[in-house]
Each structure stands twice: as structure tokens, then as C-alpha cells.
Amino acid sequence: MARCRHHLHLSSLLVSLAVVRASRYATYDYDLTTPQFTPDGRLLQVEYATNACVREGSNPILTVGFGDGDDTLIVMATVSSDASSDVLDGTDVDGRVPKPINQRTQYRIVEVPISAAYTNLIDSTNDLSAITTSTILIGLTGHLSDANALLQTIYSQLEEEQSVFGWHRLSISPAGQDATDSGATFHSTTTETALRLSRAAADQCQKHAFGGGLRPIGASLLLCAVDMQRRHxxxxxxxxxxxxxxxxxxxxxKTDERVVPQVMISGGSSKSQEKLQTLIESKLTEFHLNGDILSRKVLRAVILSLVDEWKSRKQLQLTGVSKISKLYQRIGGTNSMKANLPQMEVVVVSSKVGSFRLSDKDVSAVLEDLVKDK
Known part of the structure; x- marks a missing residue:
């Protein structure tokens, strides 16, 4: 009798699974209103928002965090979003694809200064030359308007912390001022701030994904930070x-040891992310095995990996358009680094010198230096 009931329960379960698999529903009943589960357990609007962050043709943002034995750094870089737009005939003086006329550019990597950090021992004179700016890097992917909305959420969170903790944005809380006056070393906890801000942005995304009457946010943020500490x-x-x-x-x-650099990628299609991950990890692993992890070489590896991924992706998209075809003939027809290169954004955060953004000429110098070494 028990065996019969067991078979009856199993058969009913199989029938219900078959019904679910064979079920048909109208998509517009589930993707035009507040996100709700479909009969097969999907949230269509959330899927649409996720696809907006990993759509084909978009440029991924690559981030590498590492220590070179003397400093702790983060490199965040990406190909500018206007690099895939229609280009003009010819190149600029640096050999790059010129930007389209009358097109406003938008940075995809935003620098948010949080505080000043006392990386050295402050004496009784309070020498301000020992202060560097603690900065959080934020990479924007997906729909730009949605990413800017999330960025405003982060700014609001910072303003709230400033009102609660007083001089938070200036890094001098009353306790920190006492520590400075007493000659103690003050350290900024930038990584904790980055975690709090990322949680605030994630909470906002969750409210829109599962809240009533709200549209899911079709954007993703990549937040990175380095604590401005001297010994580690x-x-x-x-x-x-x-x-x-x-x-x-x-x-x-720790500054006296070299660890394998960590990589995080946001945006771009899944194929672009996989290819970029393979390119950068192969270069970084080689540096690590040779004990040669230097900020200069890691920076060049990041830039070269992005350029290689961009070239391979664009070559697959050739459709016979004469202007684009001429462009890629110039890219692949020369071994010189003076060939056409995409516009790039490269920002570096160092625990010693703070944050700085590389110019187009800096990127050209890095690539030309790489050719000379070969």
C-alpha cells in the first residue's frame, strides 16, 4: 500500500513537471508590469536589465588589484564608449581613432574622493605634505542614465555619512583630530567605505527589481578602493x-610580499569577459611566476589586454562597410604602435600617491615602451 502511494506521488510529480515544461504564456503579461514570476520561474524584466549590462558590442571595464612589494595599487581601465561609433576618415596626431564631431563624451570611470589619509607619521607641525587623497573608483556599465541614477544613490549615501560623522569627507573626525594632535598615525578605511557604498547601490537595485511599481535598473557598478596604510x-x-x-x-x-593580482571585470558580453579574463590572467601569471610584478608592467598588461580584446571583437563585426573596413585594414596592416588605437580611460589608485588618470599621450607612451622592450 505504501509502495502504491509512493508510485502515485511520483507519477503526479512527473505529470506536474511535464505540464510546466509544456506551458505557454504570453510574454507581455509578465514584462510590461511590476516584475513578477512567470509560470516557469523567470523574472523577465530583471533578465532584460541584466542583459543591458552584458550586451554585445559594449566595452568591458577591467580592474586589477595588486601589490608590487613596495606599494598597493588598483588599475581600472576600459575602452571609451565612443570608440565603436562611426569614425572620421584619417587619424589624429597620436594615431588614434578620432572622436566623432559634436559628440559629448561621458566618463565610464568616475573618481570619488573620500578623504585625506595620513600615510606618514605626522609630527607636531602637522606637515600637510604627508597627506594623500583617498579615492574610490566607480566603473559604470549598462544604460548610462541608470548608472548615473545609481551614482546619485552613492553620493546621497556619502552626504548622509557626512552629516552623521561630521567631517567624514575631510577624514578628520574629532577622534582623528585628537590622534593627529598626539602624533599618532591616521589611516583611512577606504575599503570599508567602498563596501558600504556598494551595499547601498545593491539595495537600491533590489528595491527596483522586487519593489512594487518600479522598473529594474539596467546598470551595474564596479567599486574599487585601496586603504591608504603604510605597512600593509x-x-x-x-x-x-x-x-x-x-x-x-x-x-x-603586505608590502614585503608579492601575491597573485586579483582581477574583476564588469560589462561587455560574456564572450568578451572570458577572452579578456584569459588575456590578462596569462600575462599576470607570467609576471607572478617570474617574481616580476611591477606597477609599470601590470599597467601595460592591462592596456594591451583591452586593446587586443577590442581589436578581436571589432574584426568579428566587419560587415563590409567601407569606412570600417579601411579602419581595420590599417589596424591589422602594420606592426607599429602608431596604428589606430581606441580611446581609453585608465585610472590608477596608489596607497602612496593617491589617484591619477592617464591621458591619451600617457597610454601611447606605455604601448610604445612595450614595443621597445620587445
């Missing part, structure tokens, strides 16, 4: 998702 560094890399999930990586690096 701490790196945080956090990536939000339109569903509200958060992928975070926080780890410490």
Missing part, C-alpha cells in the same frame, strides 16, 4: 547586479 595595503573590489546581488572581494597585501 587592503584592497576592495565590489560589483553590483541589477537583481540586487553583490560580488565583493576584500583582501590584504
Amino acid at each position: 595595503g587592503r584592497i576592495a573590489m565590489c560589483k553590483t547586479d541589477p537583481s540586487g546581488s553583490l560580488d565583493s572581494m576584500v583582501y590584504g597585501i
Whole structure:
């Protein structure tokens, strides 16, 4: 009798699974209103928002955090979004694809200064030359308007912390001022701030994904920060998702040892991310095995990996358009680094010197230096 009931329960379960698999529903009943589960357990609007962050043709943002034995650094770089637009005939003086006329550019990597950090021992004179600016890097992927909305959420969170903790944005809380006056070393906890801000952005995404009457946010943010500490560094890399999930990586690096650089990629299609991950990891692993992890070489590896991925992706998209075909003939027809290169954004955060953004000429110099070494 028990065996019969068992078979009856199993058969009913199989029938219900078959019904679910064979079910048909109208998509517009589930993707035009507040996100709700379809009969097969999908959230269509959340899927649409996620696809907006990993769509074909978009440029991924690459981030590498590492220590070179003397400093702790983060490199965040991407190909500018206007690099895939229609280009003009010819190149500029640096050999790059010129920007279209009357097109406003938008940075995809935003620098948010948080505080000043006392990286050296402050004496009784309070020498301000020992202060560097603690900065959080934020990479914007997906729909630009949605990414800017999330960025405003982060700014609001910072303003709230400023009102609660007083001089937070200036890094001098009352306790920190007492520590400075007493000659103690003051350290900024930038990684903790990056974690809090990423959680605030992820919470906002979750509210829109599962809240009533709200549209999911079709954007993802990549937040990175380095603690401005003298004896050891701490790196945080956090990536939000339109569903509200958060992928975070926080780890410490001692200045007297070299660890394998950590990589996080946001945006771009899944194929672009896989190819870029393979390119950068092969270069970084070689440096690590040779004991040659230097900031200069890692920076060149990041830039070269992005350029190689961009070239391979654009070559696959050739459709016979004469202007684009001529462009890629020039790219592949010469071994000189003076060939056409995409516009790039490269920002570096160092625990010693703070944050700085590389210009187009700086990127050209890095690539030309790489050719000379070969």
C-alpha cells in the first residue's frame, strides 16, 4: 500500500513537471508590469536589465588589484564608449581613432574622493605634505542614465555619512583630530567605505527589481578602493547586479610580499569577459611566476589586454562597410604602435600617491615602451 502511494506521488510529480515544461504564456503579461514570476520561474524584466549590462558590442571595464612589494595599487581601465561609433576618415596626431564631431563624451570611470589619509607619521607641525587623497573608483556599465541614477544613490549615501560623522569627507573626525594632535598615525578605511557604498547601490537595485511599481535598473557598478596604510595595503573590489546581488572581494597585501593580482571585470558580453579574463590572467601569471610584478608592467598588461580584446571583437563585426573596413585594414596592416588605437580611460589608485588618470599621450607612451622592450 505504501509502495502504491509512493508510485502515485511520483507519477503526479512527473505529470506536474511535464505540464510546466509544456506551458505557454504570453510574454507581455509578465514584462510590461511590476516584475513578477512567470509560470516557469523567470523574472523577465530583471533578465532584460541584466542583459543591458552584458550586451554585445559594449566595452568591458577591467580592474586589477595588486601589490608590487613596495606599494598597493588598483588599475581600472576600459575602452571609451565612443570608440565603436562611426569614425572620421584619417587619424589624429597620436594615431588614434578620432572622436566623432559634436559628440559629448561621458566618463565610464568616475573618481570619488573620500578623504585625506595620513600615510606618514605626522609630527607636531602637522606637515600637510604627508597627506594623500583617498579615492574610490566607480566603473559604470549598462544604460548610462541608470548608472548615473545609481551614482546619485552613492553620493546621497556619502552626504548622509557626512552629516552623521561630521567631517567624514575631510577624514578628520574629532577622534582623528585628537590622534593627529598626539602624533599618532591616521589611516583611512577606504575599503570599508567602498563596501558600504556598494551595499547601498545593491539595495537600491533590489528595491527596483522586487519593489512594487518600479522598473529594474539596467546598470551595474564596479567599486574599487585601496586603504591608504603604510605597512600593509587592503584592497576592495565590489560589483553590483541589477537583481540586487553583490560580488565583493576584500583582501590584504603586505608590502614585503608579492601575491597573485586579483582581477574583476564588469560589462561587455560574456564572450568578451572570458577572452579578456584569459588575456590578462596569462600575462599576470607570467609576471607572478617570474617574481616580476611591477606597477609599470601590470599597467601595460592591462592596456594591451583591452586593446587586443577590442581589436578581436571589432574584426568579428566587419560587415563590409567601407569606412570600417579601411579602419581595420590599417589596424591589422602594420606592426607599429602608431596604428589606430581606441580611446581609453585608465585610472590608477596608489596607497602612496593617491589617484591619477592617464591621458591619451600617457597610454601611447606605455604601448610604445612595450614595443621597445620587445
